[in-house]
Amino acid sequence: MRSSFSFQDEETGWNNPKKTKKQKELLSYRGKVLNQRMAYPFDYKITLAKRRIQAAIDQYGEEDCYVSFSGGKDSTILSHLVLSMGYKLEHVFSNTRLEYPECIKFSKEWCKKNGIKLNLVLPDILPHEVWKKHGYPMFSKEIAELLGRMWLGYKCHPKKIKKVKGFLKRLGYNGDPSDSKKVKNFLKRKGLKISSKCCYLLKKKPMKEWQKRSGKKVAIMGVRAEESQIRRTVWVRKGCIYETKDQVVVHPIIFFTEKDIFEYAKKYDIRFADIYYEPHNLKRNGCFCCGFGCHMTEENNFIKLKQMNPQLWASIMNHWGFSKICEKCNVKIE
Numbered sequence: 001m002r003s004s005f006s007f008q009d010e011e012t013g014w015n016n017p018k019k020t021k022k023q024k025e026l027l028s029y030r031g032k033v034l035n036q037r038m039a040y041p042f043d044y045k046i047t048l049a050k051r052r053i054q055a056a057i058d059q060y061g062e063e064d065c066y067v068s069f070s071g072g073k074d075s076t077i078l079s080h081l082v083l084s085m086g087y088k089l090e091h092v093f094s095n096t097r098l099e100y101p102e103c104i105k106f107s108k109e110w111c112k113k114n115g116i117k118l119n120l121v122l123p124d125i126l127p128h129e130v131w132k133k134h135g136y137p138m139f140s141k142e143i144a145e146l147l148g149r150m151w152l153g154y155k156c157h158p159k160k161i162k163k164v165k166g167f168l169k170r171l172g173y174n175g176d177p178s179d180s181k182k183v184k185n186f187l188k189r190k191g192l193k194i195s196s197k198c199c200y201l202l203k204k205k206p207m208k209e210w211q212k213r214s215g216k217k218v219a220i221m222g223v224r225a226e227e228s229q230i231r232r233t234v235w236v237r238k239g240c241i242y243e244t245k246d247q248v249v250v251h252p253i254i255f256f257t258e259k260d261i262f263e264y265a266k267k268y269d270i271r272f273a274d275i276y277y278e279p280h281n282l283k284r285n286g287c288f289c290c291g292f293g294c295h296m297t298e299e300n301n302f303i304k305l306k307q308m309n310p311q312l313w314a315s316i317m318n319h320w321g322f323s324k325i326c327e328k329c330n331v332k333i334e
């Protein structure tokens, strides 16, 4: 069903390589609108967020809606917004078993304090079983997916080869990246078992199953456009409320910046989970030992984890095999 907060691919011709001039102009206009809204005054962004929450509840019914809650700062602000409107929607925490203990503790306390039902959704497979069977999450979702396919001997589209070739070089492969047989042999010989399956098996699948069991299909999420290009693109294409094959997705705080999040917390005297404060000062929550993005920063997930919890770090490195795969991928772990 179409709402005033959603947008359709047909309007922008998103999947059409031969877009009309009008469609191209529309896409560029949507990008500009997004920038404008992100620059709106803080109080007005709160109004916009509440309008979107209300629209989702009006359109789909309170019973069908839930808050996707990770115990992170963005979902905490989202939760506060929903509560401030008088709704006690069920909160759902996707516990991959790789979440910071501080965020789990915070989520339980936050929900208890506010009288909200919290569901902790667990996958039916353990993280190290996923990595052993399918491969480790390294570099980025897209690159891990390509390397995972190459491990299995699949051919890649030339456009994808362009993307993955620098990574193959980094891993020590100097042959032709489009020779799928050679690439497969190289990856197997070096034990470079990399894959993007982790997110699906530890997060998406258990959440899909929970949605099916609970009958709730409207996920209200604390996603912000400022976080990544992918999130910007999703808004440009689909807007703040959109339907997928099996759920409805709502992004009320999509226009919030990091500064707005902290301003909101200050205004309403909200203390986030401990990971955001001294001595940890983390910028984001999420899985504590994900290899995505770790090749790009000096202060990566593994290095931070060692500072926060040396015992957990040692266990991940030695028992779960991250030290070996990181060494092969030339990623620092300490």
Ligand code: SF4
Residues within 6 Å of the ligand: 096, 098, 137, 196, 198, 199, 200, 202, 203, 286, 287, 289, 290, 291, 292
């Ligand atoms: S964020 Fe990383 S570690 Fe966590 S489920 Fe996704 S791929 Fe796995």
